[in-house]
Amino acid sequence: MLIGVFDSGVGGLTVLRALHRKMPGHDFLYVGDTARVPYGRKPREMVETFARGIASFLLEQGVDALVIACNTASSASLPQLADEVPVPVWGVIEPGVAAAGAVSRGGRVGIIGTVGTIRSGIYQRKLEALGLETWARACPMFVHLVEEGLAESAEAELLAHHYLDDRPELDALILGCTHYPVLRSVIQRVSGGGVHLVDSAEAISETVSVTLANCPPGSGRITHFVTGDSIAYEHTAHVIGGVDGAIVPLPVADLVALQKVAAAVSLSLRKELHS
Amino acid sequence: MLIGVFDSGVGGLTVLRALHRKMPGHDFLYVGDTARVPYGRKPREMVETFARGIASFLLEQGVDALVIACNTASSASLPQLADEVPVPVWGVIEPGVAAAGAVSRGGRVGIIGTVGTIRSGIYQRKLEALGLETWARACPMFVHLVEEGLAESAEAELLAHHYLDDRPELDALILGCTHYPVLRSVIQRVSGGGVHLVDSAEAISETVSVTLANCPPGSGRITHFVTGDSIAYEHTAHVIGGVDGAIVPLPVADLVALQKVAAAVSLSLRKELHS
Numbered sequence: 001m002l003i004g005v006f007d008s009g010v011g012g013l014t015v016l017r018a019l020h021r022k023m024p025g026h027d028f029l030y031v032g033d034t035a036r037v038p039y040g041r042k043p044r045e046m047v048e049t050f051a052r053g054i055a056s057f058l059l060e061q062g063v064d065a066l067v068i069a070c071n072t073a074s075s076a077s078l079p080q081l082a083d084e085v086p087v088p089v090w091g092v093i094e095p096g097v098a099a100a101g102a103v104s105r106g107g108r109v110g111i112i113g114t115v116g117t118i119r120s121g122i123y124q125r126k127l128e129a130l131g132l133e134t135w136a137r138a139c140p141m142f143v144h145l146v147e148e149g150l151a152e153s154a155e156a157e158l159l160a161h162h163y164l165d166d167r168p169e170l171d172a173l174i175l176g177c178t179h180y181p182v183l184r185s186v187i188q189r190v191s192g193g194g195v196h197l198v199d200s201a202e203a204i205s206e207t208v209s210v211t212l213a214n215c216p217p218g219s220g221r222i223t224h225f226v227t228g229d230s231i232a233y234e235h236t237a238h239v240i241g242g243v244d245g246a247i248v249p250l251p252v253a254d255l256v257a258l259q260k261v262a263a264a265v266s267l268s269l270r271k272e273l274h275s
Numbered sequence: 276m277l278i279g280v281f282d283s284g285v286g287g288l289t290v291l292r293a294l295h296r297k298m299p300g301h302d303f304l305y306v307g308d309t310a311r312v313p314y315g316r317k318p319r320e321m322v323e324t325f326a327r328g329i330a331s332f333l334l335e336q337g338v339d340a341l342v343i344a345c346n347t348a349s350s351a352s353l354p355q356l357a358d359e360v361p362v363p364v365w366g367v368i369e370p371g372v373a374a375a376g377a378v379s380r381g382g383r384v385g386i387i388g389t390v391g392t393i394r395s396g397i398y399q400r401k402l403e404a405l406g407l408e409t410w411a412r413a414c415p416m417f418v419h420l421v422e423e424g425l426a427e428s429a430e431a432e433l434l435a436h437h438y439l440d441d442r443p444e445l446d447a448l449i450l451g452c453t454h455y456p457v458l459r460s461v462i463q464r465v466s467g468g469g470v471h472l473v474d475s476a477e478a479i480s481e482t483v484s485v486t487l488a489n490c491p492p493g494s495g496r497i498t499h500f501v502t503g504d505s506i507a508y509e510h511t512a513h514v515i516g517g518v519d520g521a522i523v524p525l526p527v528a529d530l531v532a533l534q535k536v537a538a539a540v541s542l543s544l545r546k547e548l549h550s
Contacts, residue, residue, distance in 0.1 A: 035310040035503040035527070041423055046506060141430055144419035148316055155416055158433055228310040228503065229527055231321060251526050252310070252504055 001215045002027045003208075004058030005067045006051075009037035009228075010237045011143065011178035012069030015092065016222070017241070018205035019067065025217030029061055030069075030245075034228030034236075035252040038143055039072040040114025040177070047116060051077035053259035055085055057225075057250070060258075063087060064215075067208060071113050071176050071200065075120040084262075088211070095203035096174045097126045103196045104171040110135045110195075112163065112187075113176030114143065123176055135170065139163045139177075146179040149239045156183060160190040172196040182240055225250040276490045277302045278483075279333030280342045281326075284312035284503075285512045286418065286453035287344030290367065291497070292516070293480035294342065300492025304336055305344075305520075309503030309511075310527040313418055314347040315389025315452070322391060326352035328534030330360055332500075332525070335533075338362060339490075342483060346388050346451050346475065350395040359537075363486070370478035371449050372401045378471045379446040385410045385470075387438065387462075388451030389418065398451055410445065414438045414452075421454040424514045431458060435465040447471040457515055500525035 003023075005016050009032050016030050031054050033039075039047045051073045055066060066089045068074045068081075074091030082089040100109045109132050111123040118138040127134045142163070145156050164187070167173075173195050175181055181199045188197055222245030226233040230247045278298075280291050284307050291305050306329050308314075314322045326348045330341060341364045343349045343356075349366030357364040375384045384407050386398040393413040402409045417438070420431050439462070442448075448470050450456055456474045463472055497520030501508040505522045 036507045042507060042510060046510070050504075140423045140425065141416065141419060144416060144423075148415045148419075150415065154437060155434065158437055159430065162429060162433055229325075229531075232311045232317060235317060235321070249528060251528060253524060253526060256504075 001064045001212060002029065002062055002218060003065050003067060004029050004031070004061070004063035005069050006031040006033070006054045006058065006073070007070040007178060008039040008073065009034045010147070010233070010240045013237055013240055014178050014181045014201040015067065015069035015204060018201040019208060020222065022205045022209035023212065025220050026212070027218035027220065028222045029058055029063060029225065030222065031058065031225045031250065032227070032233055034226055034233050036227065038114070039070060040116050040143060041140065042116065044076045044116065044120065047073055047076035048080070049259050049263065050255070051081060052262040053255040055081055056258040056262045057255060059085060059087070065212065066090070067204065068092065069178055071178065072116040075117045075122045090204060090208055092178065092200040092204050093122055093126065095207040096176065096198055096200040097123065097130070099203040100127065100172045100174050100198045101130045101132065103198065104132060106171040107131065108133045108135070108168065108170050110137070110167055110170040110173040111176045112137050112139050112142070112173065112180065114138060115140050117176050123174060135168050137163050137167070142183060143177060143179045146182045146240060147236055151182045152185065156186045160186045164190050167191070170195050172198055174198045175200060179240070221245065223248060227252045227255065276339045276487060276493060277304065277337055278340050278342060279304050279306070279336070279338035280344050281306040281308070281329045281333065281348070282345040282453060283314040283348065284309045285422070285508070285515045288512055288515055289453050289456050289476040290342065290344035290479060293476040294483060295497065297480045297484040298487065298492070300495050301487070302493035302495065303497045304333055304338060304500065305497065306333065306500045306525065307502070307508055309501055309508050311502065313389070314345060315391050315418060316415060317391065319351045319391065319395065322348055322351035323355070324534050324538065325530070326356055327537040328530040330356055331533040331537045332530060334360060334362070340487065341365070342479065343367065344453055346453065347391040350392045350397045365479060365483055367453065367475040367479050368397055368401065370482040371451065371473055371475040372398065372405070374478040375402065375447045375449050375473045376405045376407065378473065379407060381446045382406065383408045383410070383443065383445050385412070385442055385445040385448040386451045387412050387414050387417070387448065387455065389413060390415050392451050398449060410443055412438050412442070417458060418452060418454045421457045421515060422511055426457045427460065431461045435461045439465050442466070445470050447473055449473045450475060496520065498523060502527045502530065
């Protein structure tokens with residue numbers, strides 16, 4: 001199988017790594033949209049458009065399945081995108097919700113993520129539909145701690161207390177941004193040992209690998225397409241924990257062209273469905 | 276005159292605005308290298324290469340003068356770049372140093388900036404050469420506060436205290452990153468009213484406008500070349516205080532090609548000088 005994985009930048013590499021670990025025989029194409037990172041504070045419609053362009057690109061490359069390794073893009077583009085494309089699509093939200101439901105004994109689940117993810121309310125709605133109580137907090141500075149290589153720093157400690165100290169009692173806390181597993185230590189320390197941290201990367205790789213268990217593997221190759229500078233990508237990817245595979249530049253203009261085609265097709269599809 | 280101005284992203288817009296305010300009749304080309312932002316934590320050689328590519332691009336467009344509206348790029352590429360190009364080049368550092376020297380009565384000047392700028396030691400050396408005492412602090416999270424639209428926030432307050440509370444007594448504090456003027460209120464509040472904040476954007480626009488006072492103006496047009504996504508640029512530029520002029524996409528691959536030419540030319544120039 002050729003599996004397409006995409007994220008606004010390097011955060012999704014935590015998901016790619018987890019997927020590759022569970023399914024080492026499959027092939028992966030990863031798109032890191034570093035020319036437009038971060039998605040977290042951008043309007044929902046903008047992020048949805050970006051996701052459509054990247055999905056179109058990956059489909060052109062022949063992927064058999066798509067993984068949206070970005071909470072902001074998942075919350076902005078699902079389930080619409082899944083309706084529009086001819087291959088299975090997974091976002092990071094459903095697996096995270098399921099995993100939190102499974103580990104939360106007292107039924108009190110917290111979610112931290114970008115402004116876009118938290119504002120969308122998607123985690124809250126899905127968790128509440130399972131009968132769970134929720135608490136949500138946008139942590140806009142967390143992603144920058146990770147990309148600056150400040151996961152273990154006084155700044156991380158300060159900001160973790162700022163974002164988490166007024167939480168109610170929780171059984172589980174969803175790390176609702178693919179960058180956050182890099183901050184796991186400080187988040188666990190500040191949340192206290194009794195809170196079970198749910199890592200979307202682990203959760204989605206479990207879901208995907210179970211679903212694709214009987215599919216024929218490929219050659220175990222990983223290719224990274226990067227919209228920003230390749231050297232800068234490699235540098236930041238190293239901060240988040242290394243990167244395997246070839247890095248290929250992907251001009252953002254190509255994605256913009258695909259976005260226009262995707263938007264036109266989706267519009268005509270919707271017209272057809274409504275006529 | 277056609278004046279080229281460049282920065283890693285939107286921060287240099289504070290400089291562009293100040294220049295345009297003082298010289299409204301001139302034409303400006305601005306390059307915002309948003310595909311590779313931020314420069315502040317990248318290796319010096321990488322940033323120097325980026326600066327060379329952008330300078331080559333602006334020279335190809337026919338600029339009569341160059342302003343490096345980024346402290347990290349100024350510290351990484353000056354004075355080498357000025358030696359290599361056939362037009363006047365200004366960085367933001369010299370004007371900031373001169374302005375601090377002029378306002379500091381007690382001779383105690385602080386500098387805050389990115390990791391790259393502070394680590395280069397360029398401000399410290401230039402200030403100490405004027406007989407001033409210095410204190411320097413890298414504030415890697417400040418740029419993100421600005422780009423997240425969190426200039427007035429609890430996070431800004433927390434981080435300003437974190438970075439500034441252990442400063443010695445200062446007369447002046449150089450805002451050594453073009454993003455920081457957006458944080459002026461919180462920095463002034465935390466530093467105390469007695470500290471004179473030096474804004475590089477004001478300092479450099481003064482220097483450039485005095486030097487070019489007798490040059491023929493143009494048509495007052497501003498054009499923005501953006502390596503990342505244009506819509507995302509406009510969005511972030513709005514956070515920092517709006518943007519005038521047309522926005523034109525500039526593929527990062529074009530700059531990479533120019534960087535290679537510029538590096539080859541510079542190498543052969545150096546060989547010639549040493550032979």
